[in-house]
Amino acid sequence: MSSARKTWAERLRSGKPHEVKPAPIDIAGMKAGQRMLVPSALLVDGFIRGLPAGSSFSAKALRQAMAEAHGAEVTCPITMGFHLRTVAEAMWESLAGGTPVERLTPVWRVLPPGSATLPKLSFDLGFIRRRRELEGLDTS
Numbered sequence: 001m002s003s004a005r006k007t008w009a010e011r012l013r014s015g016k017p018h019e020v021k022p023a024p025i026d027i028a029g030m031k032a033g034q035r036m037l038v039p040s041a042l043l044v045d046g047f048i049r050g051l052p053a054g055s056s057f058s059a060k061a062l063r064q065a066m067a068e069a070h071g072a073e074v075t076c077p078i079t080m081g082f083h084l085r086t087v088a089e090a091m092w093e094s095l096a097g098g099t100p101v102e103r104l105t106p107v108w109r110v111l112p113p114g115s116a117t118l119p120k121l122s123f124d125l126g127f128i129r130r131r132r133e134l135e136g137l138d139t140s
Contacts, residue, residue: 008089011041018043020072028077037072044083045090051109056137059084059117062110084110084117092123101131108132113140 006014023036030036039047047066051057057065063075088107095104108131111117118125132139 008086008093011086012045012090013042015040018070020070023074023076030074030077034073035067035071037067037070037075038079039066039070039075039083041083041086044080045087045105048087048105048107048110051106053106054135054137055109056112056132057110058112059110059115081117085120088117088121089123092121092127095127106131108135109137112138 018040019038020035021038023030023032023034026032044066047062047069059077059080063077063080066080067073067075084107087105088111091105091107095101108128111128112132118128121128129139
């Protein structure tokens with residue numbers, strides 16, 4: 001018996017809760033043993049929702065800000081990459097389902113041009129670019 005594939009919104013709400021634990025290895029600027037935040041998708045979503053209009057964070061700056069907010073030194077870059085895509089795809093599903101833009105998670109604030117997440121997204125990146133333009137954020 002096959003089960004239906006989860007929607008991005010379901011993926012956003014599922015999974016393990018966030019935790020802070022020692023980084024297991026040296027990777028992406030982290031050193032083994034540093035206090036590392038392993039965020040949940042919902043934690044990432046909530047953090048992005050708290051960013052004011054007109055603000056922009058690179059993935060690196062977002063990871064650092066989230067680590068500091070949770071008493072960690074670093075945030076797991078691999079987990080963050082997965083969750084940024086989940087949050088963005090769930091946002092797009094919400095928009096397609098009729099959610100007004102003002103109620104969406106403003107992922108455009110953490111997906112600047114050149115973001116490694118952008119090529120992985122299934123939707124028209126013009127939406128991200130237009131939202132960034134409307135907030136006066138870099139689009140090139």
